[in-house]
Amino acid sequence: MASNETPRQWLKRTAGRGARWTRLSVIAGTLSTLVLLVQAWCIATIAQRMVIDGADFSSLTLPLMLLPPAFIVRGLLIRGRTICSARGGIEIRQSVRRELLERIAVLGPFWARRQHSATLSNRVWDQVDALQGFYADYRPQMLLCGIIPLIILVAVAPLSWAAALILIATGPLIPMNMAMVGIGAKKRQEDQFQEMGRMSRHFLDTLQGLSTLKLFGISKHQAQEVHTASESFRRRTMRVLRLAFLSSTVLEFFASVSIALLALYLGFVYLGQFHFGMYDHGINLFIGLFILILAPEFYQPLRDLGVHYHAKAEAEAAAEDLMPILNRRVFERDTDQPAWQPEASIALTLEGLSARYAGRASPALDNVTFELHANEMLAVIGPSGAGKSTLLNVLMGFMHPEAGGVSIKEGTRPPRALTDIRPDDWQRQIAWVGQSTVIVSGTLADNLRLANDAASDDALLDALEQAALKHWFDALPDGLDTRLGEGGRAVSGGQARRIALARAFLREARLVLLDEPTASLDQASERLVMDALARLSSGRTVVLLTHRMELLALADRVLMMDQGRVRALDTLDALRAPQGPLARPAATDIPERRDV
Template sequence: MAQLPTVRQWLRATSRRAGPWQRLTVLAGTLSTLLLLVQAWAIATVAQRMVLDQAPLNTVLLPLALLPLAFAGRGLLAWLKTRAGARAGIAVRQSIRRELLERLAHLGPLWAQRQHSATLGNRIWDQVDALQSYHADFRPQTLLCATIPLVILAVVFPLNWAAGVILMVTGPLIPLNMIMVGFGARGRQEAQFVEMSRMSRHFLDTLRGLPTLKLFGISRRHADTVYEASENFRQRTMRVLRLAFLSSTALEFFSSVSIAILALYIGFSYLGQFHFGTWGHGIDLFTGLFLLILAPEFYQPLRDLGVHYHAKAEAEAAAEDLIPMLERPVAERQGAEPWQVPEALALRLHQVTGRYAGQRSPALKALDMTIEAGERLAVIGPSGSGKSTLLNILMGFMRLEEGALLARGDDGEETDIARLAPEQWQRSIAWVGQRPVILSGTLADNLRLADIEASEEALHEALNQADLGDWVARLPNGLATTLGDRGQPVSGGQARRIALARAFLRDAPLLLLDEPTASLDRDSEARVLAALERLCRGRTVIMLTHRLALLQLADRVLMLDQGRAVALDTLEALRTSGGPLATDTTREANHVRAFS
């Protein structure tokens, strides 16, 4: 297994995703320092010539003209530096967030279901956002700390070597203070992220279970648990902020003391107490004023770095949690074969065995069967019998532990699904589940999940096939009507038929159904059944159900129990004397419901 990168290696690598923006930030900061030299020269020259030399006004026209230009230029460069830094952070965040979502797609829904949704949301949003200040402010500032002080020292040393030595000796005091602060900041930031994740989980669980909590009269008691989690998060946040404020105070103290030492040296030199550091030329008003103007700017990059140092601790804490997910190895299917979606599709399951991660027993054991093209197969069984496992294997979400899943297309050749890329195989599948997802967006957006290039005519045709034509005609904006939050409310039956419309749009040869009529009233169930009858024509269908109405649509019924096939035959054969469903009508219905 490849070794995961360290936090610093990973952050350094992700900074490359900022493109030219970080380089532009550093360039703007460096140019601002060069304009500062012009500004300091102009101020010191005007003071020297007007106060001591008593030179005429025309001798200071050039520095007086350069001074406002330098001020305006530094202001413009400061805006450019801030703007470029923000764009660098945004570019990195967007890239990492896209990679996280792609990695979620690779890991699949089975892995995502084992994670708490609040924790995943915290990673994708809050922890990725925690990288903004690092790439927008801290990292460019570290590069400026390596350039700006060197530029100033290169100008100061030819004028006064003693002043240069003072700057060189006192400058490292600020980074040393930051290093000492950093030891505690990262640990506190990690604790804050853990507490944020805990608070998010509590809050989301409370929202989901609010009706149950109200009915049992314990909603107020559970609110105390959420309050406790939020209070712990507040306390940890205040500890992080307290450390950040204290570190800023220490940085200001060290920089102020360092500037004071330089000012004392210049003052005693003017009084004639110090006679060193001037290269034998003495020290005049121009030199002293020029040095005093540059001194704060020498320490300013280091002070700014200290101000943003908490961003480093915050980014490192976020990286600790993001690296295992982003760098998690994903099993790739080598040498994926070309796959053309056939018009008719048959399946052969050869000794198929599937096991969930961390489970001792297989969820599906040695399933061996053939499903012909155009056949309708119903799958029944009690909870935990392997129905959902079979569906996950067919959808390509779960890799086989043993056996093979083989597809036979129009040419009669069998293809092992394991040798196809998941996206290739999934193009041949249409799926309707018992809890269809309606995204916040227009009706057209929700339908085009199945076919992004579908025309409006195709959308209307799919809606008519799903018995939603009259409903769409009554919508205020037709296909452009917004569904979901702050949009058009959608009932359970309408959501189920929208999912059927997606399946019609998909027009795939393999149709997978997971309890498509569960929890529907009689009218909605009848509409869904009628649409399903149209949808199933000419397709290979595998449906998980316990409803007799759907069982009667099936050509054969597969009964699973504890991961094994216990029966596979037509519904009539299973109901004959001696068959698993050979009981009176009432007991038969109960028996079928028991296998759900």
């Protein structure tokens, strides 16, 4: 995927994902034009024979029999063309949205957390949807613009070279107008997308901070700010629509003038004023009516292309915003690496590990070196900015170091570098419990099976018991089928945290990563979580980020970090000894906010 790819090139390349539907749409449009030739012949023949030739009714049998089926077939072909175009657009949108979500998953939650959620949702939904008009309407129409006018010219030219010349001379007026409109349309569409993103972020921030705004008495002022942002978006949207409608009006004008010129020529021929543009056969009623019936269809593809031209500008603006994510380079590992499954508990060795955030001069981790023994619980402490969360992101594979590395030792096998293990294999061996537990909209069983989709109901019940949720579960009205999340049963912070622990039990992972698992909990909930943590850590290697002295007592060793470096690593008793770094009372005041 070329990094210097333009939005137009990306749109063209992506069109191949729905190429079969585009081909079917173009074939249906072409066939409908051929059927129109049959309709025009039937109508012109009936008029010529009835009005001019005075032929009897029997000579009209063939055109009269062909005309009704031609109308029906053409209607079906037009409908089929519309359906195929829409299906093609839907298939491409689904493919792009799937690729976008997969790319976000590859970039990982560490990257996603640094993006505004409203902006991400706007890209995944609104901007991907903005591609529909281009693939369903504009692109098939652009292909038909090279086919339908050519078919009509081939039909008209043998009858009157002057009529064909008028069509050829006036046809380019419509594309020229589209080009002029397109210059400003794309810029306005880009401005509208930016304004939509800004309004989405503003509105989401207001909703999330509504309690604070109410308490400080500025909610009405903020409502006015939201109104101002939405009004600005409305004005930009109206400018885009005004441009689209005005361009359609101009296209209709040029098409009408072109058809009028053709009709004027035919009229002067019939009046005997013009004697050019015809062959030896002249121009009778059949020829004139046949040409006039086909003339609107000659311009119709160009008019439709002009109507859908704003869809091209909208799609290019959307593509320009989507491409930075889709083309973003990520850390790549060899996809041919063999599958990895540890046979025993794992130990980790971090040697010279350094990591840096983009745009930051100082490293978040600076030459971090230590060993984490198998089945050991290591507590990590330090002030905000010490590098604790960065360490977890590296261990989870969401952030890649710029120097040093991590090696894994399990059983009697030789150590393996983390980069030699496929990310999926490694992350399957990790159980994660953070400060904020995600409760998805679904049943309790659905929420638990996020950790192990093959877990049986008995395994779910056992995990709930291990996480001290048996009493809470017994009170649920529908057991494992009780709905949680939006529209379902509410759960407290302590219950949510223990649901996360139940997931960790179901995971059956070798490495457990815990980020402030008792933060913001009351004393009773904290005690339950701590008891569950003690059971969870049995037979597993655990890394625990905490500021709670009670949790430090569970750890085998404590790692103290400061400014991305290892300050001390020893048992809690040794660190609290008279000469240890935690000996003084002030030194035990470990900050309560986690590293961000």
